[in-house]
Amino acid sequence: KAGVTQTPRYLIKTRGQQVTLSCSPISGHRSVSWYQQTPGQGLQFLFEYFSETQRNKGNFPGRFSGRQFSNSRSEMNVSTLELGDSALYLCASSLGDGNSPLHFGNGTRLTVT
Amino acid sequence: GEDVEQSLFLSVREGDSSVINCTYTDSSSTYLYWYKQEPGAGLQLLTYIFSNMDMKQDQRLTVLLNKKDKHLSLRIADTQTGDSAIYFCAEGRGGGNKLTFGTGTQLKVEL
Numbered sequence: 001k002a003g004v005t006q007t008p009r010y011l012i013k014t015r016g017q018q019v020t021l022s023c024s025p026i027s028g029h030r031s032v033s034w035y036q037q038t039p040g041q042g043l044q045f046l047f048e049y050f051s052e053t054q055r056n057k058g059n060f061p062g063r064f065s066g067r068q069f070s071n072s073r074s075e076m077n078v079s080t081l082e083l084g085d086s087a088l089y090l091c092a093s094s095l096g097d098g099n100s101p102l103h104f105g106n107g108t109r110l111t112v113t
Numbered sequence: 114g115e116d117v118e119q120s121l122f123l124s125v126r127e128g129d130s131s132v133i134n135c136t137y138t139d140s141s142s143t144y145l146y147w148y149k150q151e152p153g154a155g156l157q158l159l160t161y162i163f164s165n166m167d168m169k170q171d172q173r174l175t176v177l178l179n180k181k182d183k184h185l186s187l188r189i190a191d192t193q194t195g196d197s198a199i200y201f202c203a204e205g206r207g208g209g210n211k212l213t214f215g216t217g218t219q220l221k222v223e224l
Contacts, residue, residue, distance in 0.1 A: 033210040043214035104156040
């Protein structure tokens with residue numbers, strides 16, 4: 001079974017631009033969560049989608065948004081990029097039944113210059 | 114609060130056992146997880162334990178949970194150089210996938 005796939009692997013953007021990251025979950029998984037990892041703040045939860053609906057949300061500004069499609073694939077968008085948005089963005093998928101662990105992808109490394 | 118704390122570094126000799134510790138504060142945590150992260154990679158799920166369990170063993174890995182002290186540990190038997198990585202503990206509550214992660218413990222295995 002293929003794991004969680006995130007694209008692209010690396011991105012370089014300029015301040016003020018916007019970016020879209022993509023995540024394909026493990027087949028059969030209906031929940032997709034997004035996390036941001038930085039050296040200063042560590043791993044922080046952004047949001048979770050289940051059956052195309054946002055089920056949970058972390059404490060990030062509205063510039064961070066996401067969506068989930070009917071095939072459970074998810075995208076995350078960050079608008080008006082700031083230098084502090086430079087991070088590794090990790091996507092995780094699970095069955096979403098409350099008893100299943102999260103499986104993470106290899107992440108997208110975003111650098112904002 | 115929802116802090117999860119871990120020591121930052123651990124150094125062991127190859128073949129010895131490693132014990133990585135974690136403390137958490139949320140008594141309503143349902144699941145507790147251990148993830149491994151190698152340089153340039155994502156998080157690899159190592160093992161997880163339900164909050165009503167005290168211990169879980171999986172090959173070289175043993176997880177111990179002390180609910181009274183809110184203390185979780187991961188023991189790696191016969192530690193190998195390939196075990197060198199950062200290890201994160203995380204707690205989850207309820208049915209959602211909002212995990213709170215610790216700061217990570219960098220394990221260095223020396224020959």
